[in-house]
Amino acid sequence: MKYIEFINNLIKQEVSGAENLVLFGQNISAGSCLGGLTRDLSVSNNSEIINSTNTENSLCGFGFGLMMNGVSSVFFMKQLDFLLLGIDHLVNTFNVIRNTQFKNSEGIDLGSFTIFPITVDNGFQGPQSSLNNFADFCSIARIPGYTITNKIDAEKIISSKLISSGFRILSVSQRLFKEEIISPPELVYTNYDNSVFQYTQGNDVTIVCFNFSFPNGWNLYNDLKKLGMSVSLFNVNSTTPPVRTGGGIDWDKIISDINISKKLIVIDDSKSENIACDSLLQHIQDDLILKKKIVIKRFLEDDPEDSWVNPVSDIMIINSDKIYDELLD
Amino acid sequence: MTEKFNTKIAYDILRIRLGQIVINEEYKKGNFKIPIHLAFGHESIAVAISNIMENNDKLILSHRNIAYNLAREGSLKPIIDEYFLKPTGIMKGQFGSMNLINPSKGVVYSSSILGNNFSVAVGTAMAQKIMADDGVTLVLGGDGSIEEGSFHESLLMFKSLKLSGMIIIENNGWSMSTRIQERRAPLDLEKFLMSYNIKYEKLEGNDPYDYIKKLSNLRKNSLKTHEPVCIEVNVTTLGDWRMKTPELPDGKFINYHAGPTPSIDIKNWPNIIRENNEDPLFILKKYFEHSEFDEMLNEIKNEITKEIS
Numbered sequence: 001m002k003y004i005e006f007i008n009n010l011i012k013q014e015v016s017g018a019e020n021l022v023l024f025g026q027n028i029s030a031g032s033c034l035g036g037l038t039r040d041l042s043v044s045n046n047s048e049i050i051n052s053t054n055t056e057n058s059l060c061g062f063g064f065g066l067m068m069n070g071v072s073s074v075f076f077m078k079q080l081d082f083l084l085l086g087i088d089h090l091v092n093t094f095n096v097i098r099n100t101q102f103k104n105s106e107g108i109d110l111g112s113f114t115i116f117p118i119t120v121d122n123g124f125q126g127p128q129s130s131l132n133n134f135a136d137f138c139s140i141a142r143i144p145g146y147t148i149t150n151k152i153d154a155e156k157i158i159s160s161k162l163i164s165s166g167f168r169i170l171s172v173s174q175r176l177f178k179e180e181i182i183s184p185p186e187l188v189y190t191n192y193d194n195s196v197f198q199y200t201q202g203n204d205v206t207i208v209c210f211n212f213s214f215p216n217g218w219n220l221y222n223d224l225k226k227l228g229m230s231v232s233l234f235n236v237n238s239t240t241p242p243v244r245t246g247g248g249i250d251w252d253k254i255i256s257d258i259n260i261s262k263k264l265i266v267i268d269d270s271k272s273e274n275i276a277c278d279s280l281l282q283h284i285q286d287d288l289i290l291k292k293k294i295v296i297k298r299f300l301e302d303d304p305e306d307s308w309v310n311p312v313s314d315i316m317i318i319n320s321d322k323i324y325d326e327l328l329d
Numbered sequence: 330m331t332e333k334f335n336t337k338i339a340y341d342i343l344r345i346r347l348g349q350i351v352i353n354e355e356y357k358k359g360n361f362k363i364p365i366h367l368a369f370g371h372e373s374i375a376v377a378i379s380n381i382m383e384n385n386d387k388l389i390l391s392h393r394n395i396a397y398n399l400a401r402e403g404s405l406k407p408i409i410d411e412y413f414l415k416p417t418g419i420m421k422g423q424f425g426s427m428n429l430i431n432p433s434k435g436v437v438y439s440s441s442i443l444g445n446n447f448s449v450a451v452g453t454a455m456a457q458k459i460m461a462d463d464g465v466t467l468v469l470g471g472d473g474s475i476e477e478g479s480f481h482e483s484l485l486m487f488k489s490l491k492l493s494g495m496i497i498i499e500n501n502g503w504s505m506s507t508r509i510q511e512r513r514a515p516l517d518l519e520k521f522l523m524s525y526n527i528k529y530e531k532l533e534g535n536d537p538y539d540y541i542k543k544l545s546n547l548r549k550n551s552l553k554t555h556e557p558v559c560i561e562v563n564v565t566t567l568g569d570w571r572m573k574t575p576e577l578p579d580g581k582f583i584n585y586h587a588g589p590t591p592s593i594d595i596k597n598w599p600n601i602i603r604e605n606n607e608d609p610l611f612i613l614k615k616y617f618e619h620s621e622f623d624e625m626l627n628e629i630k631n632e633i634t635k636e637i638s
Contacts, residue, residue: 069437069452
């Protein structure tokens with residue numbers, strides 16, 4: 001099954017039985033239905049599906065207004081860059097509501113509000129394609145945010161977070177829409193809020209993927225396995241999990257694994273400067289001595305023909321043989 | 330309207346005026362850590378809005394929300410304690426001034442960001458529609474906020490989604506230190522709203538009884554027709570002063586925006602600040618005998634003094 005079909009089915013399942021739910025966004029039940037993301041949605045009698053106005057900023061405020069009055073909603077958004085227009089609400093409105101919820105809950109019964117943008121990372125998009133780092137949006141107000149990259153994380157994240165009291169952002173990758181969805185055979189581990197997943201366990205090397213680089217990591221894992229290596233594969237789906245004691249990401253499982261393998265490959269396809277994998281690297285610098293550390297990330301090219309500010313193919317390509325040689329070096 | 334009702338309204342207005350005078354004095358002494366936007370001159374519209382609200386109505390405010398919060402709460406102490414960030418404040422000292430809410434009195438959201446609150450009001454109105462709670466969402470903005478894109482966006486959403494709502498625009502002619510004519514081309518709000526086919530009403534003169542009558546009818550109509558209405562209210566934010574400098578011995582005009590105003594002093598407990606219809610108390614006084622008005626004033630002074638002592 002294609003990535004987008006699988007996710008669409010999960011969304012349909014979650015929304016169909018929900019009470020007092022508003023699904024909204026531009027063209028969510030018209031035309032291509034956001035490339036299939038929102039195709040054939042149906043809701044109960046006391047819920048609504050709204051093909052909204054082109055008012056992204058106010059649609060964010062609208063969702064928060066519903067949420068603080070006990071009505072749940074999902075705002076489906078065709079492109080992550082549209083969310084730039086709603087940043088005021090992501091910071092200011094969310095923080096006001098968060099203050100109300102955490103400190104003075106009397107009289108307030110929060111609904112669920114999920115913003116569900118598509119990260120446009122399929123290349124040839126020109127200027128907007130430089131904005132593919134989902135964590136940028138989550139970081140500005142420490143908003144819980146989760147990427148969806150494969151069959152297992154899609155099931156876990158959509159079923160637990162799409163409609164659940166409070167606010168979060170979930171995002172899918174446009175470049176994966178027409179790809180067969182990756183179906184890891186097993187889930188070795190996931191943490192308390194599904195922000196970290198482990199799919200394989202091995203002793204030779206640890207691969208940790210960030211943003212939407214899981215398919216790259218999955219391919220690399222398979223290639224290295226064929227070459228006889230035993231590999232642990234992790235994906236970090238959220239760098240801003242809900243506030244908890246100590247805060248931040250739960251790195252423990254990953255750190256323990258690296259302690260065994262002593263060899264680390266980090267893959268982050270984000271194009272902005274402040275990227276999530278740096279947080280892990282900082283922890284590792286503090287805690288571990290590694291035999292090998294390979295960091296695969298993006299650089300803005302000087303050459304306009306290769307620069308993603310132009311409409312070029314900007315898919316991240318990883319040479320598994322070269323990585324294998326480096327690991328043996 | 331009965332005499333008893335008229336007197337209650339007068340008490341409410343006087344309580345907000347004198348309450349603000351007390352807050353201004355504390356402010357002048359530097360006793361607050363947070364910024365506060367006083368609203369001398371906004372008392373009539375605040376009391377009128379508070380008065381027409383029914384149980385399920387929701388009020389969404391802006392950064393200059395003091396008059397409305399005082400009107401809804403009905404007493405000074407919980408508000409001033411909130412400004413002092415004390416646990417005895419109406420929101421336990423967690424909200425301060427610009428974002429102050431009071432959910433138990435229907436004040437569900439206040440925003441320190443210009444124009445941010447209009448769309449939250451659309452969502453609130455939509456929630457009321459879904460829950461069929463028979464309430465109206467009222468949202469407050471100023472003449473500066475109608476320059477924001479979110480005002481346009483939210484009007485379009487109110488209208489497109491067929492939502493009841495009252496959008497109240499307090500026009501005091503200023504955005505911080507610039508007059509409307511200094512910062513932008515004229516904007517005819519009535520014509521602007523006509524293009525959306527949204528009902529427009531203008532209120533001016535600061536007569537609270539006139540305001541209550543008109544607003545009450547507009548509320549009923551909005552609820553019945555599932556249509557928003559936009560009300561532009563002319564207000565004068567009192568508290569301006571002249572700053573004398575060697576170059577300007579007659580003083581430079583300073584419009585009141587935020588912080589304490591040096592032009593209002595508690596020593597004489599001034600009630601009327603300006604002897605014309607820009608001052609709600611000047612209008613209010615016309616409805617009462619001189620002695621009756623003074624008696625009400627004294628009563629409120631005693632009440633407030635006792636409350637905060």
